[in-house]
Amino acid sequence: MAVITLLTDFGLDDEFVGVMKGVILTVNPQACIVDITHGIAPQDRLAAASSLRSAYRYFPSGTVHVVVVDPGVGSSRAIVAVQLQEHFFVAPDNGVLTLVLEDYSVDTIVRVTNDRYFLNAVSRTFHGRDIMAPVAGHISRGVDLSCLGPETTADALVSLPFERSRYQAGESVIGRVVQIDRFGNLITNIEAEKLVRLTDVGRGDHFGIRLGRHRIPGLSDSYADVPTGSPLAIVGSKGYLEIAVNCGRADRFFEAHIGDAVRVEA
Amino acid sequence: MAVITLLTDFGLDDEFVGVMKGVILTVNPQACIVDITHGIAPQDRLAAASSLRSAYRYFPSGTVHVVVVDPGVGSSRAIVAVQLQEHFFVAPDNGVLTLVLEDYSVDTIVRVTNDRYFLNAVSRTFHGRDIMAPVAGHISRGVDLSCLGPETTADALVSLPFERSRYQAGESVIGRVVQIDRFGNLITNIEAEKLVRLTDVGRGDHFGIRLGRHRIPGLSDSYADVPTGSPLAIVGSKGYLEIAVNCGRADRFFEAHIGDAVRVEA
Amino acid sequence: MAVITLLTDFGLDDEFVGVMKGVILTVNPQACIVDITHGIAPQDRLAAASSLRSAYRYFPSGTVHVVVVDPGVGSSRAIVAVQLQEHFFVAPDNGVLTLVLEDYSVDTIVRVTNDRYFLNAVSRTFHGRDIMAPVAGHISRGVDLSCLGPETTADALVSLPFERSRYQAGESVIGRVVQIDRFGNLITNIEAEKLVRLTDVGRGDHFGIRLGRHRIPGLSDSYADVPTGSPLAIVGSKGYLEIAVNCGRADRFFEAHIGDAVRVEA
Numbered sequence: 001m002a003v004i005t006l007l008t009d010f011g012l013d014d015e016f017v018g019v020m021k022g023v024i025l026t027v028n029p030q031a032c033i034v035d036i037t038h039g040i041a042p043q044d045r046l047a048a049a050s051s052l053r054s055a056y057r058y059f060p061s062g063t064v065h066v067v068v069v070d071p072g073v074g075s076s077r078a079i080v081a082v083q084l085q086e087h088f089f090v091a092p093d094n095g096v097l098t099l100v101l102e103d104y105s106v107d108t109i110v111r112v113t114n115d116r117y118f119l120n121a122v123s124r125t126f127h128g129r130d131i132m133a134p135v136a137g138h139i140s141r142g143v144d145l146s147c148l149g150p151e152t153t154a155d156a157l158v159s160l161p162f163e164r165s166r167y168q169a170g171e172s173v174i175g176r177v178v179q180i181d182r183f184g185n186l187i188t189n190i191e192a193e194k195l196v197r198l199t200d201v202g203r204g205d206h207f208g209i210r211l212g213r214h215r216i217p218g219l220s221d222s223y224a225d226v227p228t229g230s231p232l233a234i235v236g237s238k239g240y241l242e243i244a245v246n247c248g249r250a251d252r253f254f255e256a257h258i259g260d261a262v263r264v265e266a
Numbered sequence: 267m268a269v270i271t272l273l274t275d276f277g278l279d280d281e282f283v284g285v286m287k288g289v290i291l292t293v294n295p296q297a298c299i300v301d302i303t304h305g306i307a308p309q310d311r312l313a314a315a316s317s318l319r320s321a322y323r324y325f326p327s328g329t330v331h332v333v334v335v336d337p338g339v340g341s342s343r344a345i346v347a348v349q350l351q352e353h354f355f356v357a358p359d360n361g362v363l364t365l366v367l368e369d370y371s372v373d374t375i376v377r378v379t380n381d382r383y384f385l386n387a388v389s390r391t392f393h394g395r396d397i398m399a400p401v402a403g404h405i406s407r408g409v410d411l412s413c414l415g416p417e418t419t420a421d422a423l424v425s426l427p428f429e430r431s432r433y434q435a436g437e438s439v440i441g442r443v444v445q446i447d448r449f450g451n452l453i454t455n456i457e458a459e460k461l462v463r464l465t466d467v468g469r470g471d472h473f474g475i476r477l478g479r480h481r482i483p484g485l486s487d488s489y490a491d492v493p494t495g496s497p498l499a500i501v502g503s504k505g506y507l508e509i510a511v512n513c514g515r516a517d518r519f520f521e522a523h524i525g526d527a528v529r530v531e532a
Numbered sequence: 533m534a535v536i537t538l539l540t541d542f543g544l545d546d547e548f549v550g551v552m553k554g555v556i557l558t559v560n561p562q563a564c565i566v567d568i569t570h571g572i573a574p575q576d577r578l579a580a581a582s583s584l585r586s587a588y589r590y591f592p593s594g595t596v597h598v599v600v601v602d603p604g605v606g607s608s609r610a611i612v613a614v615q616l617q618e619h620f621f622v623a624p625d626n627g628v629l630t631l632v633l634e635d636y637s638v639d640t641i642v643r644v645t646n647d648r649y650f651l652n653a654v655s656r657t658f659h660g661r662d663i664m665a666p667v668a669g670h671i672s673r674g675v676d677l678s679c680l681g682p683e684t685t686a687d688a689l690v691s692l693p694f695e696r697s698r699y700q701a702g703e704s705v706i707g708r709v710v711q712i713d714r715f716g717n718l719i720t721n722i723e724a725e726k727l728v729r730l731t732d733v734g735r736g737d738h739f740g741i742r743l744g745r746h747r748i749p750g751l752s753d754s755y756a757d758v759p760t761g762s763p764l765a766i767v768g769s770k771g772y773l774e775i776a777v778n779c780g781r782a783d784r785f786f787e788a789h790i791g792d793a794v795r796v797e798a
Contacts, residue, residue: 003291005288007281018537018566018567019586023590029592037283055284056288060288060291074754075757123769124753181280182279183308222339222341224340236389237389300565302550303546317546317547326554326558491607
């Protein structure tokens with residue numbers, strides 16, 4: 001059973017996602033197709049890269065991950081296929097693989113050019129259907145990446161500029177809100193490891209998280225550590241500092257937006 | 267082929283649901299995973315309990331139903347696994363199983379504590395991924411509930427206070443709108459059986475359904491029994507009285523909300 | 533592995549779709565169920581017919597396509613099962629198959645009446661669950677259409693009045709916006725073939741597309757042929773003229789709506 005995941009900005013109201021699944025099943029009737037999400041905002045490559053990085057490790061080895069957030073469809077932008085740590089990726093070369101490629105050194109990476117693995121008719125506006133879906137189906141059946149096109153290197157790919165959190169004066173960390181999830185939780189780009197180092201410095205009265213004019217004193221171990229409706233800071237399931245409200249919405253509580261500055265002080 | 271269903275308040279815009287599926291497929295590559303819904307409003311345990319009750323019976327015996335509406339994640343609330351009439355359930359002990367547990371006597375119920383069946387690293391905010399998904403995968407592979415933790419009883423579980431419809435003066439039934447579906451249909455908590463008993467009393471000029479200042483005279487057999495745009499009352503597919511508008515929206519027609527009183531008079 | 537697709541107006545917030553899948557898997561545990569979309573606006577049979585036509589060809593032969601956009605549920609409207617070019621369709625007889633039936637001559641078409649293939653209890657409001665899902669499951673297991681009910685003909689079915697684009701004075705084509713997709717692209721009913729014939733007439737200064745008071749000069753080969761934020765016309769992935777904005781929304785740029793007139797001039 002070969003798993004193929006789909007991550008797109010197609011939404012679910014049009015038939016685009018269903019069509020890609022039909023194409024995959026035509027190539028590989030044994031494929032088990034899983035949606036990561038189709039709710040990426042149109043053309044938001046940064047969000048796609050983040051979502052992919054949070055998700056792909058949880059799939060079985062051998063999984064083929066297809067990312068179709070592709071504003072350059074039909075232009076000269078390339079499509080690439082990557083093997084990395086027993087995971088495969090098929091995506092436009094537009095940066096959506098940036099975060100995944102940071103995790104490990106790549107085993108193989110090719111530009112997908114061999115139209116033998118495409119649909120017979122290739123449109124100029126839907127390469128998810130005409131190229132990426134059938135190519136993923138073929139990879140899931142064991143077609144070697146070297147059959148798909150010429151080898152290239154990770155350095156040659158488009159890379160998106162993700163902003164990292166950073167230490168300041170050795171005793172605080174500066175980061176940003178980079179995602180707001182369905183529950184209104186504010187996910188930052190401040191890694192749990194940096195928090196650990198800060199808390200080693202001092203976890204007394206001085207430790208706290210600043211967001212705008214608010215200050216949260218210390219980290220909680222669970223949402224329920226504070227009363228219902230109260231704010232808290234916690235290491236979230238992605239391994240980053242998150243700011244939340246127990247049974248409430250931190251985005252509304254703090255009137256927060258993506259890009260807002262967050263400072264952790266020790 | 268083992269079926270595993272997912273019922274959450276995660277929505278589909280984040281990657282949470284996809285990640286749970288990846289974890290399940292890593293444990294059991296043969297699992298057939300079906301979404302019941304991920305559109306439960308955040309933390310709405312009553313809605314989750316109702317949705318589960320309406321859905322689970324339609325799945326094959328042996329199905330494992332996973333419910334992740336879990337505002338207490340990371341706190342001391344337990345996670346339980348239940349066997350009931352050849353269906354399995356994995357959920358936080360917070361009442362989401364209340365309606366299912368009323369249907370039949372439970373065969374087995376355990377508190378899930380054996381971390382041998384969890385992911386290696388368990389976060390404090392996403393037990394759906396770290397505990398419930400892998401545990402469901404293991405159950406679907408045949409792991410006995412007794413391996414997961416100590417046995418407990420249905421009486422020991424958290425139960426949600428669902429309000430029942432009730433007879434009044436022997437000749438009317440008082441209930442409420444408990445759900446509004448995508449079509450704007452108003453689903454009440456008035457059971458079809460109570461309607462039958464009332465209609466035995468008298469189905470003449472006196473039978474009717476009151477909602478606010480409106481009165482619907484009698485039950486229809488199908489939406490199309492009344493003209494387009496007209497209101498009707500009908501026994502819905504869940505076995506409860508529903509108030510609808512043929513090819514329209516009853517919620518707008520009646521300006522109705524969840525919790526509104528409905529009275530059936532015979 | 534038998535593929536069954538679902539195309540409904542149920543949305544994903546209720547449990548309706550999940551329940552249909554449970555019924556199908558109870559009948560055929562080997563079924564591979566794929567969502568085409570559940571985002572059809574309530575009761576919008578035209579949109580369902582278009583979406584089905586765009587999608588079904590991309591599925592493997594033998595696929596069973598189930599369409600539940602069914603405002604007449606419970607009334608005397610029939611349910612039909614169709615075989616066409618190695619694809620099967622199960623749907624209410626209300627026009628949702630209109631466009632599919634234009635593509636090819638039908639092999640077999642029956643009215644579904646044999647309740648041996650239904651759920652034991654059939655509601656008056658959810659034939660998707662009680663009739664169409666189990667019937668699709670049985671077809672996917674090889675039950676012959678002739679077992680389901682009496683044969684009928686395509687001519688006897690309800691047909692929806694789709695408006696075609698048309699030539700005017702031999703040198704222009706008049707059509708309409710018939711769909712707006714998630715990206716704000718305006719899909720018209722002007723076939724690529726008609727554009728080819730027009731461009732044979734003359735692709736010089738005179739060729740252009742008019743929408744309201746706007747004029748787009750000529751066809752683009754890809755979205756990226758024009759600067760970001762600029763409008764373009766292109767042959768879309770469905771084989772029809774589409775009006776788009778590179779990395780933007782044509783619906784907002786043109787303040788366009790479904791039904792707006794589009795004229796191609798050569």
